[in-house]
Amino acid sequence: MPIAETPLTGPVPSLPRGFSVAGLHAGLKRNPTREDISLVVSDRPATAAGVYTQNLVYAAPVAFDRARTPGTGFRGVVINSGNANACTGSQGEADTAAMAATAAAAIGSLEGSVLVMSTGIIGEFLPREKIEGGIKDAALQLGTDEASVVRAARGLMTTDTRPKLAGDCFGRTAGGESYRLLGMAKGAAMIGPKLATMLGLVITDAALTPDDAQRLLSEAADLTFNCVSVDGHMSTNDTVLLLANGAADEQPLTGDNLAAFGEMLTTTCQTLAREIADDGEGATHVIRVDVSGAASRDAARRVARAVTDSPLVKTAVSGADPNWGRIVSAAGYAGVPFDPARLVLRLNGIELFRNASPVAFDAAAASASIRAQRETVIELDLGDGPGTIRFFSSDLTAEYVRLNADYHT
């Protein structure tokens, strides 16, 4: 059964200067209306940084990009969906190198100046002819209009129901204009943090040193893409790339502009991460877990993740059931020491647990509040320290099971 598509949420952000993009159907996906090759090109050499899956079993494009970032002199990124090029051995490595070389030649650039991302089924070899044809066609279709941006974002999608775009202007160039930043991402499934199972690409017309690019991307990803989970399954292909080309101003960012960039990067990644949870396979609710009072950010994240990975919590939300015992017990096995007597739990603002005891509450009203909102907010205060985290996930529905029991092979 085909996946229903929904339109893009919100306006398309402005494309940063000096970039052009394309997305088209090259035949990797069966449905001819679905883009499966995207090309993002900078008209000048850009600084690139990347963050990658921590899975021991990682795909060929992850190895390729990880060996090359952070660095300078990059002219673009080529992306395919429909095939992850993972668990494909030495042929997979050769196929990734060929994708990069084909794209570099198609845009008239040097070999080694293009990075690669792949997503889709694991364990099948890339259809090299379709990909090469698609890349060459994409190079001829590069554009800077909104439709091209949306097609490029659609080229990343697998079972996503909509493209995911975010970004805005920030800072002030020497010439008095704003810098621009644009991010796109895909999610849907195999979403478990460190990183979420996802691809993301953020481009900006600011200039950045490789060190700043890597540091700020790592920090932003830690607070956003590493705080999203759909099914807790860490992918072989997770990749977030940042390209900064200096088309707005070739002087690397410093001071207030650098700070403004870091904030905009985090905000953009946060929006994309929430979108990934919201568009999780079969999701009827996005679950936001705010943990506070943990010993550290990492401890807070572990508690949030234990709660959101529990199928009992996820089904309680899809069933609009304020079953707080499932939440409290999941926090208790997160592997983070805390005193249950100091734990406070609120769900959609309603206090449910305090002093190691249930709090009298209106279960019908709590259930109605879950039913009435797309977002369910779980707040857990451990009363143990300064660590906080905001974590996004999705609920578990019969539709998730149907999608994943039927998807391939």
Place this chain on the structure above:
Amino acid sequence: MPIAETPLTGPVPSLPRGFSVAGLHAGLKRNPTREDISLVVSDRPATAAGVYTQNLVYAAPVAFDRARTPGTGFRGVVINSGNANACTGSQGEADTAAMAATAAAAIGSLEGSVLVMSTGIIGEFLPREKIEGGIKDAALQLGTDEASVVRAARGLMTTDTRPKLAGDCFGRTAGGESYRLLGMAKGAAMIGPKLATMLGLVITDAALTPDDAQRLLSEAADLTFNCVSVDGHMSTNDTVLLLANGAADEQPLTGDNLAAFGEMLTTTCQTLAREIADDGEGATHVIRVDVSGAASRDAARRVARAVTDSPLVKTAVSGADPNWGRIVSAAGYAGVPFDPARLVLRLNGIELFRNASPVAFDAAAASASIRAQRETVIELDLGDGPGTIRFFSSDLTAEYVRLNADYHT
């Protein structure tokens, strides 16, 4: 919607000498045909050992039993289902103590000679009058026949579709007879190891020292109940108790008899653990994961658990999809170092992955083999050391989601 019941699998094992048992409906569950109080009584003081949940948020009966085991002088165990007495603060502690005191008085024994187990909904106070009435009635209905044993096992059930009983004879007493061992358990959901979310009770008419009882129960649980997962959610109430009353021979076991007991205990716990996975909520398959070649047993268990906790793996099995990429990638994020180039994966005996590359295989035949069998066997050889584990889990179906989106509150 009520849960369909299925009959007990296999014959009812013999009740060990000196024990009598009862199970009845006291009104904790709505359905009057469902037992919710069980009483297991020894006619003489018994040695007791226990293993318990590692959740920081643990129920009142867990605290009660943990403080008292291992030890001697125990005359019985009282169990209720339908209410976990978890997250109930000091009132919960008082309610557990009252259950134990009521049961001890009802069987004419000393206070402090009865242990307690509870399972069911978290965060509600026990209905003390119903429980006290039920315990007194149960003490009048104690029997040694098969029907009493089945009713006692049914008194542990929550959303289990059938009672779970296992056990057999072992060893040889000084008088030339066999010892007997009987185990009963409940599972269904909140099944995540360390321990599985479960209650278990094993009784034997052999005599054991408290040290031997605790050591052998801990070892057996580590190999069995700690190797079963339905949904990875560790409960607040997990408890396995062992009672050894010496009614067959009052001399504590040594030598060959002690070894035979250890083997029978592990076999019995293994059978019960597999039954828990097989009867997982909504399950259409039991998934057996055999990991070998790990650096240690613990490393093997972590890989098995990552694989069985992945909803993508669980839905692939329910969909009869030999989607080995999901299995290999789950192994890769288990947090256990290994070389993917040495990993070998077989599914129902069919080799799917070796040398970091896909193996050509007949996908239709592999899918048919999943469909044809209740048990799906996943074998993972990490090629890295001597550590092995056998782990049981269940697949994920839309029925699991329905059950858990609808269950209470």
